[in-house]
Amino acid sequence: MPVFDPADVGFLADPYPAFALLRALGPVHDHPSLGTPVAVSHAACSALLRGRDLGRIWADAEPAADFAAFNLLHRNSLLEREGEPHHRLRAAVAGAFNRGHTARLEPWVRGLAGRLVDDLASGIAADGRSDVISVLAAALPVEVIAELLGVPEPERSALRGWSNAIVTMYEPAVSDPAGGDVRRAAAERASAEFVAALRELAEHRRRHPGEDLVSDLVAAGIDADELVGTAALLLMAGHEATVNVIGNGVLALLRHPAQWEVLATAPLAPAVEELIRYDPPLQLFERTAVVDTEVAGHPVPAGTRIAALLGAAAHDPQVFERPDELDVTRAHNPHLGFGLGVHYCLGAPLARLEVAAALDALRTRLPGMALAAEPERRPDFVMRGLRTLPVTA
Numbered sequence: 492m493p494v495f496d497p498a499d500v501g502f503l504a505d506p507y508p509a510f511a512l513l514r515a516l517g518p519v520h521d522h523p524s525l526g527t528p529v530a531v532s533h534a535a536c537s538a539l540l541r542g543r544d545l546g547r548i549w550a551d552a553e554p555a556a557d558f559a560a561f562n563l564l565h566r567n568s569l570l571e572r573e574g575e576p577h578h579r580l581r582a583a584v585a586g587a588f589n590r591g592h593t594a595r596l597e598p599w600v601r602g603l604a605g606r607l608v609d610d611l612a613s614g615i616a617a618d619g620r621s622d623v624i625s626v627l628a629a630a631l632p633v634e635v636i637a638e639l640l641g642v643p644e645p646e647r648s649a650l651r652g653w654s655n656a657i658v659t660m661y662e663p664a665v666s667d668p669a670g671g672d673v674r675r676a677a678a679e680r681a682s683a684e685f686v687a688a689l690r691e692l693a694e695h696r697r698r699h700p701g702e703d704l705v706s707d708l709v710a711a712g713i714d715a716d717e718l719v720g721t722a723a724l725l726l727m728a729g730h731e732a733t734v735n736v737i738g739n740g741v742l743a744l745l746r747h748p749a750q751w752e753v754l755a756t757a758p759l760a761p762a763v764e765e766l767i768r769y770d771p772p773l774q775l776f777e778r779t780a781v782v783d784t785e786v787a788g789h790p791v792p793a794g795t796r797i798a799a800l801l802g803a804a805a806h807d808p809q810v811f812e813r814p815d816e817l818d819v820t821r822a823h824n825p826h827l828g829f830g831l832g833v834h835y836c837l838g839a840p841l842a843r844l845e846v847a848a849a850l851d852a853l854r855t856r857l858p859g860m861a862l863a864a865e866p867e868r869r870p871d872f873v874m875r876g877l878r879t880l881p882v883t884a
């Protein structure tokens with residue numbers, strides 16, 4: 492059985508051939524080292540994400556006493572709830588988003604993307620090369636989500652470090668040779684600082700409401716812990732994936748210079764969808780069976796987990812023509828990069844806007860951009876992305 496090793500650097504460099512082998516053998520496979528079966532076809536991943544017998548059932552990180560803040564953030568987050576609490580929180584967040592925050596931010600996002608690409612160009616002019624990840628991909632989404640939520644300095648600068656430390660907990664333990672103790676302690680420390688900062692922010696907005704999303708959530712009357720959990724989710728979900736779509740996407744374009752040339756004049760919207768499909772920033776999501784059920788014929792007993800491998804679904808030849816080719820003009824593109832069903836990504840319009848703004852600024856200000864050296868990859872499987880992406884022009 493060609494199951495993959497999520498810690499193997501060769502696999503991480505290009506996981507898609509391993510996924511293709513698995514897909515050819517069947518839609519769902521047991522994966523002993525991940526500890527859950529994995530769905531690899533588009534149809535099985537869709538069924539899993541839509542399944543009413545499966546849910547996101549939060550289990551506290553153990554020992555719970557060592558993870559008080561990490562567990563508080565997640566137990567109260569909209570993403571980790573189901574049923575009535577999920578519905579109520581999602582309605583509050585969707586209501587806040589629908590009040591036009593994304594549209595209000597659009598010119599500001601475009602201006603910011605332009606300034607960051609100017610910084611990239613200045614770096615190239617001065618040193619012959621610059622880094623897309625640190626100068627553009629990591630900077631843009633953090634600034635945007637912090638602006639949307641009204642997070643002031645110095646918390647704004649601390650946000651990326653907290654978020655990076657917390658999301659390492661989502662990686663399978665197998666990818667950490669040290670057993671993860673240092674990583675887990677750092678995640679809890681970051682969570683505690685994050686909780687304290689968000690409580691203060693919420694309290695401030697209760698007394699001084701503003702134009703931001705936290706003020707809207709306070710006005711919607713959700714309880715204090717739910718507000719902290721949901722604001723933390725927005726701040727993390729709101730940037731981790733977007734950083735990696737910009738990084739993975741720019742790398743894909745630079746490895747396919749003919750596509751970069753096409754994008755000089757092609758519409759941006761299909762290109763954004765294609766970059767999310769071609770090398771998805773979020774590779775895996777889990778669900779727990781609420782009752783005995785099955786996914787594509789694979790039994791999933793009540794209380795057990797199963798994972799959707801979004802990266803594998805994204806290259807399924809049953810759904811996508813020439814799935815391993817990058818085609819920024821792809822017309823039929825029902826990718827699952829934003830999920831599906833009741834947890835479908837609430838930030839998709841904002842993410843699309845940010846990625847389009849970054850691409851637009853790059854194609855107009857750095858049309859001759861090229862790889863300056865091999866990029867360095869983050870050693871993570873679930874959150875797929877780059878540490879550095881050196882470019883020249």
Ligand code: HEM
Nearest residue numbers: 569570728729732733736776828829830834836837838842
């Ligand atoms: C390109 C960037 C992004 C990608 C690929 C992405 C992907 C996803 C996916 C796959 C899910 C579903 C998880 C599941 O089913 O278990 C999700 C949920 C979510 N995303 Fe995003 N996301 C992105 C950007 C954003 C942004 C910018 C925000 C907020 C401003 C955001 C907020 C959320 C929220 C709140 C949920 C939970 C919805 C719920 O549980 O009902 N995301 N996202």
